[in-house]
Amino acid sequence: MQLEDPELLHQFRQPETKEKAFTAIIKKYQEKLYWHIRRIVIDHDDANDVLQNMFIKTWNALENFREDSRLYTWLYRIATNESLTFLEQQKRRSAVSLSDVESGLSNKIKSDPGFDANKLEWKLQLAIQQLPEKQRIVFSLRYYDEMPYEEMSRVLETSEGALKASYHHAAKKIEDFILNH
Amino acid sequence: MEKREQILAELQEVSQALAQINKTNVWSVPYAYFTNLPDIILGKIKEREGSFHLSSANPFKVPGGYFEGLADNILKKINTAKSEVYTDLEELAPVLNTISKNELFAVPEGYFEQVAFIAPKPQAKISSLSRTNKILCYAVAAGITGIMAVSSYLYFNNDTTQSGVAPINVAAAVDNLSEEDILTYLETNSTASDVINVNNTSDSALEVNGLLKEMPEEGIREFLNETSENGKKS
The missing domain is CATH 1.20.5 (Single alpha-helices involved in coiled-coils or other helix-helix interfaces)
Incomplete structure (x- = not known):
């Protein structure tokens, strides 16, 4: 049975239970965070790197975590920022524009062993990659993670109204893409 | 999390086509990935923390018990320095050691704070050449x-400026002499044969020059001086 976040944080602050509590936090959130990261960076190895780095940073930052926000919201924010930083670094390393990175992400989807261009689920993945970065993350958090706008607003530090508008625009664009491809 | 039905209803309002798509996960992860992930992450954290400890370790070493005896050693040195002055005075003037070294003189309040602001006296102007x-x-x-x-x-x-007499260019002066002057000179200063020869060859300047060559330079100079003096007088 999983412990509640406040209890896990309390145990984390005790030296004798620190590692155990941290392991429990990883187990509790690893899959949600992994898929959130994976949808942004697409490749498994990249997602693995980003996920591990974000948890290592969390280990150091968790001591100072103020419980005025929920742990899961805080973890999502770190994961999102780490993913975007990773894409930015990729762009700098290869000296290509963000649109090239996005087309690179589409190519990664197409090169996946399970890719099937006729399946709607794969078309949806390609459609998501056509979106601007911010819309892509908003759509992913809402559509896949089913995150309330209120939580999403804390993760992305954006107003709920702007997030709703962004989600609607994203959904319309995806629909257009799927219908026309 | 919001209820899935609410999110689906919202999506149906925006895009019917999208709402009908199955949310099946198309991606895959390696076998037992999530099972092993916590141990892998904790292993990396320990590894990094270990390296942090190593990097923060002081690479320099001090002799054993250095810090334990440091305070005593410093105090000992202070006391030694003090006693040297004291010992010197004991030999030179022991009475000075009995007098307090406290300052007896007083300065106006805030004097030392103001010292720094005393303007320097104006100095003589040093002007450079234009x-x-x-x-x-x-x-x-x-x-x-x-x-x-x-x-x-x-x-x-x-x-x-030293002799008062200008040097004479004999050759040029002789060239300027008239034949009559030369004959007059020869008549007064030369031997008889010279006069005969001159008379015989009075028309030949070459013969005159030949005769002049045989004459001593001092004699010619004397003659010229006399001639020039006569000329000036006349």
Whole structure:
């Protein structure tokens, strides 16, 4: 049975239970965070790197975590920022524009062993990659993670109204893409 | 999390087509990935923390018990320095050691704070030479040097100023003499044969020159001086 976040944080602050509590936090959130990261960076190895780095940073930052926000919201924010930083670094390393990175992400989807261009689920993945970065993350958090706008607003530090508008625009664009491809 | 039905209803309002798509996960992860992930992450954290400890370790070493005895050693040195002064005075003037070293004189309140703000006395103005003045100095110096150089040259090379008699170019002077002057000279200063020869060859300037060559230069100079004096008198 999983412990509640406040209890896990309390145990984390005790030296004798620190590692155990941290392991429990990883187990509790690893899959949600992994898929959130994976949808942004697409490749498994990249997602693995980003996920591990974000948890290592969390280990150091968790001591100072103020419980005025929920742990899961805080973890999502770190994961999102780490993913975007990773894409930015990729762009700098290869000296290509963000649109090239996005087309690179589409190519990664197409090169996946399970890719099937006729399946709607794969078309949806390609459609998501056509979106601007911010819309892509908003759509992913809402559509896949089913995150309330209120939580999403804390993760992305954006107003709920702007997030709703962004989600609607994203959904319309995806629909257009799927219908026309 | 919001209820899935609410999110689906919202999506159906925006896009019917999208709402109908199955949310099946198309991606895959390696076998037992999530099972092993916590241990992998904790292993990396421990590894990094270990390296942090190593990097923060002090690479320098001090002798054993250095810090334990440091305070005593410093105090000992302070006391030694104090006792040296005290010992010197004991030999020189022991009574000085019995007098307190406390300051007896007082200074106005805030004096030392104000010292730093006492304006320095104005010093004599040191003005540098202007460009025009410099040129003038160089010109005067060059003029003096030039006067000295010319004076030196004249002093060492002008014999006239010493003897009062200008040097005579004999050859040129002889060329300027008239035939009559030469004959007069020969009549008064030459031997008889010279006079005969001259008379015989009075028309030949070459013969006259030949005769002149045989004459001593001192005699010619004497003659010329006399001639020039006569000329000036007449």
